[in-house]
Amino acid sequence: MKYGFVLPSGDARAAAEMARAAEEAGWDGFFVWEPVWGVDAWVCLTAAAMVTERIRLGTMLTPLPRMRPWRLAGAAATLDNLSGGRVILAVGLGAPDTGYEAFGEVTDRKTRAELLDEGLDIVTGLWRGQPFSYDGKHYHVRPTEFMPPAPPVQQPRIPIWVVGAWPRPKSLARALRYDGLLPNPMTAEGDHRPLTTDHVREIRDYVSANRTDTTPFDIVAEGKTPGDRPDEAAAIVRGWADAGATWWMEALWGAEDEMAVWTRVRQGPPMGTTDDGPQTTDER
Numbered sequence: 001m002k003y004g005f006v007l008p009s010g011d012a013r014a015a016a017e018m019a020r021a022a023e024e025a026g027w028d029g030f031f032v033w034e035p036v037w038g039v040d041a042w043v044c045l046t047a048a049a050m051v052t053e054r055i056r057l058g059t060m061l062t063p064l065p066r067m068r069p070w071r072l073a074g075a076a077a078t079l080d081n082l083s084g085g086r087v088i089l090a091v092g093l094g095a096p097d098t099g100y101e102a103f104g105e106v107t108d109r110k111t112r113a114e115l116l117d118e119g120l121d122i123v124t125g126l127w128r129g130q131p132f133s134y135d136g137k138h139y140h141v142r143p144t145e146f147m148p149p150a151p152p153v154q155q156p157r158i159p160i161w162v163v164g165a166w167p168r169p170k171s172l173a174r175a176l177r178y179d180g181l182l183p184n185p186m187t188a189e190g191d192h193r194p195l196t197t198d199h200v201r202e203i204r205d206y207v208s209a210n211r212t213d214t215t216p217f218d219i220v221a222e223g224k225t226p227g228d229r230p231d232e233a234a235a236i237v238r239g240w241a242d243a244g245a246t247w248w249m250e251a252l253w254g255a256e257d258e259m260a261v262w263t264r265v266r267q268g269p270p271m272g273t274t275d276d277g278p279q280t281t282d283e284r
Contacts, residue, residue, distance in 0.1 A: 001241040003269030004029035006060050006251040008261060011039050012047040018265055019048030023055040025268040031060035036099040042075045049083040056086050063094025065115035066105045069122040077127060077152045085153030090182060092163030114138060127157050161220060166203055176211045180218030197243040204244030222249040227267030234272025
C-alpha cells in the first residue's frame with residue numbers, strides 16, 4: 001500500500017510548502033485538483049517538484065475531455081523531466097457541476113467519453129514521439145517537427161490512472177488499458193454509490209480476469225483517517241489493502257480549517273506504529 005495526500009485548496013506556494021511537509025512526514029504522493037477556473041494544477045505541481053526529491057506528484061484529477069490533449073501531454077512530460085520521473089496523471093470525464101456550463105464546456109456524457117478516449121490516444125501518442133498523426137471524430141493531428149519536448153522520463157509512459165464506473169464493462173475497459181483505476185461505483189440507474197471494500201474485492205478479481213497487460217496496475221481508494229490515532233487509522237486502511245487497493249488517498253475535501261490540513265499532513269500516512277515507534281517506508 002502506498003499513501004497519497006490530496007491538497008484540498010491553496011495556491012502554488014501552499015502546494016510547495018505542503019508537498020515538502022508531506023515528503024518529510026513519509027507520504028508517497030502529493031496530489032492537487034484541476035479546476036475549470038482557479039489555481040493552476042500544473043503550476044502547483046511544478047512548485048512542489050522544486051522543493052521535493054522523492055514524493056510522487058499528480059492530479060486528482062485531470063478532466064481531460066475539456067482540455068487540449070497536446071497541451072496536457074507537454075505539461076506532464078515537462079514536469080516528469082523536471083521532477084526526475086515522479087508524475088502520476090489521473091484522468092476522468094470531470095464533474096460538469098464544477099463550472100462547465102459557465103464556460104461553455106461540453107456537458108454531454110457520451111461526448112465527454114469520446115473526448116476522453118481520443119485525448120488519451122493523443123497524449124500517449126505524443127509521448128512516444130514524432131512523427132505522430134491522429135484522425136478521430138473530435139481531434140485531427142498531423143506530425144510536426146516544431147520544437148517537440150523531451151519525452152517523459154518514465155517509460156513506457158507516465159502512469160495514467162483512469163476513473164472507471166463499476167460495474168460498467170465499457171468504462172472499465174478504458175481503465176484497464178492504462179495503469180490504474182479510480183473506482184466509481186454506480187447503480188443500474190446511473191446514480192453514484194460510495195466505494196466499499198467489497199467493491200474493491202470485486203474490482204480486484206475483475207482486473208485479474210480481464211486485464212491482459214502484465215505491468216503493475218493500481219486500484220485507488222480515498223477517504224479520511226484519524227491522524228491522532230495512528231493504529232486506528234492503520235486498521236482502516238488495512239481493510240482496503242486486504243481488499244486489493246494499492247493506494248490510499250487521504251482527502252480532506254471541503255476542509256475550511258487550514259491548520260487542520262497542516263496537522264493531518266504532518267501526522268504522516270496511516271501506517272500505524274510498531275513496538276519501536278512509527279513504521280518507516282522500508283517497513284511497508
